[in-house]
Amino acid sequence: MEPMAMRLKGAETKLACFAPGKTRGGRGVEHPAAGYKKIFETVEELNEPIPAEIKGVIPSWLGGSLLRMGPGLFEVGDEPFHHLFDGQAMIHKFDLKDGQVTYYRKFVKTDAYVRAMTENRIVITEFGTAAYPDPCKNIFSRFFTYFRGIEVTDNCMVNIYPVGEDFYAVTETNFITKVDPDSLETLKRVDLCKYLSVNGLTAHPHIEADGTVYNIGNCFGKNLSLAYNIVKIPPAQKDGSDPLEKSQVVVQLPSSERLKPSYVHSFGMTDNHFVFVEQPVKINLLKFLSAWSVRGATYMDCFESNESMGTWFHLATKDPAEYLSSHKFRTSAFNIFHHINAYEDEGFIVVDLCTWKGHDFVYDYLYLANIKQEWEEVKKAAMRAPQPEVRRYVLPLDIHKEEQGKNLVSLPYTTATAVLNSDGTIWLEPEVLFSGPRQAFEFPQINYSLCSGKKYSFAYGLGLNHFIPDRIVKLNVQTKETLMWQEEDCYPSEPLFVPTPGATEEDDGVLLSIVVKPGAERPGFLLVLDAVKLTELARAEVNIIIPVTLHGLYKP
Numbered sequence: 001m002e003p004m005a006m007r008l009k010g011a012e013t014k015l016a017c018f019a020p021g022k023t024r025g026g027r028g029v030e031h032p033a034a035g036y037k038k039i040f041e042t043v044e045e046l047n048e049p050i051p052a053e054i055k056g057v058i059p060s061w062l063g064g065s066l067l068r069m070g071p072g073l074f075e076v077g078d079e080p081f082h083h084l085f086d087g088q089a090m091i092h093k094f095d096l097k098d099g100q101v102t103y104y105r106k107f108v109k110t111d112a113y114v115r116a117m118t119e120n121r122i123v124i125t126e127f128g129t130a131a132y133p134d135p136c137k138n139i140f141s142r143f144f145t146y147f148r149g150i151e152v153t154d155n156c157m158v159n160i161y162p163v164g165e166d167f168y169a170v171t172e173t174n175f176i177t178k179v180d181p182d183s184l185e186t187l188k189r190v191d192l193c194k195y196l197s198v199n200g201l202t203a204h205p206h207i208e209a210d211g212t213v214y215n216i217g218n219c220f221g222k223n224l225s226l227a228y229n230i231v232k233i234p235p236a237q238k239d240g241s242d243p244l245e246k247s248q249v250v251v252q253l254p255s256s257e258r259l260k261p262s263y264v265h266s267f268g269m270t271d272n273h274f275v276f277v278e279q280p281v282k283i284n285l286l287k288f289l290s291a292w293s294v295r296g297a298t299y300m301d302c303f304e305s306n307e308s309m310g311t312w313f314h315l316a317t318k319d320p321a322e323y324l325s326s327h328k329f330r331t332s333a334f335n336i337f338h339h340i341n342a343y344e345d346e347g348f349i350v351v352d353l354c355t356w357k358g359h360d361f362v363y364d365y366l367y368l369a370n371i372k373q374e375w376e377e378v379k380k381a382a383m384r385a386p387q388p389e390v391r392r393y394v395l396p397l398d399i400h401k402e403e404q405g406k407n408l409v410s411l412p413y414t415t416a417t418a419v420l421n422s423d424g425t426i427w428l429e430p431e432v433l434f435s436g437p438r439q440a441f442e443f444p445q446i447n448y449s450l451c452s453g454k455k456y457s458f459a460y461g462l463g464l465n466h467f468i469p470d471r472i473v474k475l476n477v478q479t480k481e482t483l484m485w486q487e488e489d490c491y492p493s494e495p496l497f498v499p500t501p502g503a504t505e506e507d508d509g510v511l512l513s514i515v516v517k518p519g520a521e522r523p524g525f526l527l528v529l530d531a532v533k534l535t536e537l538a539r540a541e542v543n544i545i546i547p548v549t550l551h552g553l554y555k556p
């Protein structure tokens with residue numbers, strides 16, 4: 001019997017539980033009304049927070065702000081942005097206090113946004129949309145605009161995270177933007193290149209309990225020597241100075257290919273190790289450097305797939321921070337954006353990942369023209385894309401030459417393998433934790449404060465159905481059981497886990513997600529789920545649409 005299909009007829013809110021191996025068999029729900037188009041449309045910022053209408057009961061201990069980033073402006077004048085990651089950064093906030101909720105949003109006043117507003121055209125080239133020179137300028141000044149080089153975008157629409165006492169909205173370039181988490185005002189733009197030898201940093205740092213930030217970024221050194229640099233930003237300083245002043249590169253990891261670093265979106269961190277997965281999606285630096293002088297080129301034009309390297313895993317120790325050059329882990333090709341968690345267990349490093357099979361770049365399928373089509377077309381486009389799979393890889397730390405050809409993984413609870421080859425490389429095969437054709441478990445979250453870098457049981461994620469976000473899923477990474485929240489014509493976002501104060505169980509807490517239900521009287525709401533059962537505790541509704549958000553944080 002197909003439990004999902006059964007439950008989706010009739011009742012409005014759907015909850016389903018699937019036993020291991022009996023996941024939805026890949027058949028997701030249908031979206032013939034194509035309501036998802038609404039989350040990719042321009043909205044206006046608000047002048048003041050608006051009150052939300054609450055249904056259900058918000059736990060009394062839940063007081064704080066949910067801050068999330070995403071695109072809010074999908075065209076400037078008559079010039080459209082083409083890619084999902086091009087829209088201009090909007091910061092969203094749900095404030096929860098004494099059972100009451102308000103919603104507020106502002107555009108971040110980045111250079112990209114301010115200059116677009118001033119000139120009523122796209123001025124800064126975005127991820128998949130090129131900016132063209134001002135047609136009003138004369139031919140000479142247009143010529144000089146080209147040769148000043150293209151300006152790197154500061155469109156911080158991906159995530160927001162704390163550095164010391166401050167909060168920064170970020171993309172993946174060297175520009176991060178300090179924002180006020182209360183007023184949502186834009187405070188200042190910071191160029192990371194002033195502090196660190198990196199060309200950019202990911203939007204997914206790891207943050208320790210004391211506020212220390214670790215992150216990874218590409219570094220194009222002198223003579224185009226390439227490395228991935230892991231950086232450390234200390235916590236708030238006693239003397240009140242900016243922690244960024246004391247940031248440093250702690251370890252360099254080499255690139256598999258000269259002139260072609262891999263695209264990196266996140267990394268893993270255990271108690272004692274950094275894990276970097278080098279994927280076959282490459283940035284062709286020569287294209288990158290020359291593309292900028294080519295009219296109409298974008299960041300997307302600089303990517304290419306390496307069809308032969310597969311995927312490489314790199315390890316480094318944390319303290320002292322040293323690259324483990326003799327541990328050469330290899331596996332077949334996949335795209336990786338989000339690490340779920342990584343931990344050490346009995347001499348192994350366990351790495352759980354949201355993967356997309358093959359070397360074809362998933363971002364190629366995220367043009368707005370693809371994901372804003374009618375439902376049948378959306379499905380057709382996704383048929384050609386890489387297939388999602390949640391996988392567990394297990395990396396042995398102790399490797400002995402005499403063990404060639406044998407599976408080195410002796411952890412009793414996993415079928416993942418690691419086999420030492422005669423050339424010294426170790427071939428990894430994963431254990432599949434969740435799989436369903438074109439049904440992704442993505443935008444993963446865990447009980448970060450309790451479980452980051454530690455053995456854990458639960459991951460929470462956004463279910464993507466042919467790339468359309470249409471459910472929230474809880475995955476037991478030990479038993480592979482899943483629970484799900486889903487409601488007709490509802491489009492949720494990444495679920496953030498907030499632990500109950502004083503909780504002793506890993507999943508004692510709530511999940512917060514912004515949901516859009518386009519046809520409803522109040523089409524935007526903050527959803528509060530019980531993280532144990534994935535049942536709805538409350539929703540706080542507003543009478544406006546909230547566009548797609550990618551990542552964010554909960555500030556107690």
Ligand SMILES: CCCCCCCCCCCCCCCC(=O)OC/C=C(C)/C=C/C=C(C)/C=C/C1=C(C)CCCC1(C)C
Pocket residue numbers: 085127152153158171172173174199200201218283288299302337362366442464467468469493494548549550
């Ligand atoms: C929430 C629902 C979304 C609906 C569809 C989503 C489908 C998602 C499928 C896969 C998961 C992908 C997750 C990616 C999430 C994300 O947040 O990505 C945003 C990434 C951005 C905006 C990256 C920008 C990177 C830039 C501008 C990099 C620039 C650079 C280079 C390309 C090379 C040289 C260095 C430099 C300048 C840093």
Ligand SMILES: [Fe+2]
Pocket residue numbers: 203204265337338551
């Ligand atoms: Fe991400």
